Amino acid sequence: MFFKRLKEDIDSFIARDPAARSRLEVILLYPGFHAIQVYRVSNWLWKHDFHFVARLLSQAARFFTGIEIHPGAIIGRRFFIDHGDGVVIGETSEIGDDVTLYQIVTLGGISPSVDSHKQVNQKRHPTLEDGVIVGSGAQILGPITVGKDARIGANAVVTRDVPPGVTAVGIPARVVMPRDKEHAKDFVAYGTPSDGCPDPVLHTIDNLRAQVASLMERIDVLERGQVLPDRQTQDGPELLTKKKK
Ligand SMILES: CC(C)(COP(=O)(O)OP(=O)(O)OC[C@H]1O[C@@H](n2cnc3c(N)ncnc32)[C@H](O)[C@@H]1OP(=O)(O)O)[C@@H](O)C(=O)NCCC(=O)NCCS
Numbered sequence: 001m002f003f004k005r006l007k008e009d010i011d012s013f014i015a016r017d018p019a020a021r022s023r024l025e026v027i028l029l030y031p032g033f034h035a036i037q038v039y040r041v042s043n044w045l046w047k048h049d050f051h052f053v054a055r056l057l058s059q060a061a062r063f064f065t066g067i068e069i070h071p072g073a074i075i076g077r078r079f080f081i082d083h084g085d086g087v088v089i090g091e092t093s094e095i096g097d098d099v100t101l102y103q104i105v106t107l108g109g110i111s112p113s114v115d116s117h118k119q120v121n122q123k124r125h126p127t128l129e130d131g132v133i134v135g136s137g138a139q140i141l142g143p144i145t146v147g148k149d150a151r152i153g154a155n156a157v158v159t160r161d162v163p164p165g166v167t168a169v170g171i172p173a174r175v176v177m178p179r180d181k182e183h184a185k186d187f188v189a190y191g192t193p194s195d196g197c198p199d200p201v202l203h204t205i206d207n208l209r210a211q212v213a214s215l216m217e218r219i220d221v222l223e224r225g226q227v228l229p230d231r232q233t234q235d236g237p238e239l240l241t242k243k244k245k
Pocket of ligand 1: 083102134135136151152153154155156167168169170176190191192
């Protein structure tokens, strides 16, 4: 069980960080991974009422990783913190499975509210449901819920509930677009689908392939002794203009 969960944690780093090349690299070089493993121990201690030791351990992890996770927070499986420095996760935060945080993210508290029966609301920090991605520098404050598979943009300040599957950006955060089901199914590194920013090398190769296909067609026409169509209407380079004369 312990090793299965450990392997699952390591593999989630490899799956979600394009820069991670091997399990050894994750184990030795990823502060996010170290902080999460220490949290798993400190959370066990916290739940067994060793509060001081649990806090001590979590502060030691903060010293070495720059990531502060309160041992009382509830965190699900395959949690991924990339880079990590400056991440703060407060005591009553709840985090589902497959959640991703980038650096300098705060899951922060606000003053506890008091209900009509003068009961103090102990929940001060946010809840992130499964699959949420939080961009670098985002601050999510108060006992709000960020719905399943939602994405929070870099540097956003979120103080209200965010519905599932949407993208929220800005200060204060506002929803900019609903995500389609295709996107919601898969993790996209940095929360940013690549279709809006095509790879320039692939784009050039696609253009070259289209030009080769066009030339092949024209050669085919020449070989059959037919008259070539006007070059102006064809895509591709001017290689065949001499033959036309
Ligand atoms: C929020 C995010 C996930 C949206 O990505 P996307 O789906 O590709 O969305 P787009 O880039 O098409 O942006 C949609 C709109 O939101 C705006 N927007 C995107 N990110 C924003 C941000 N962080 N803050 C403010 N506005 C933002 C865009 O300008 C655009 O506005 P427009 O419709 O008025 O032009 C992405 O921009 C983001 O912030 N990802 C986090 C990346 C990160 O933290 N990387 C750190 C890695 S080390």
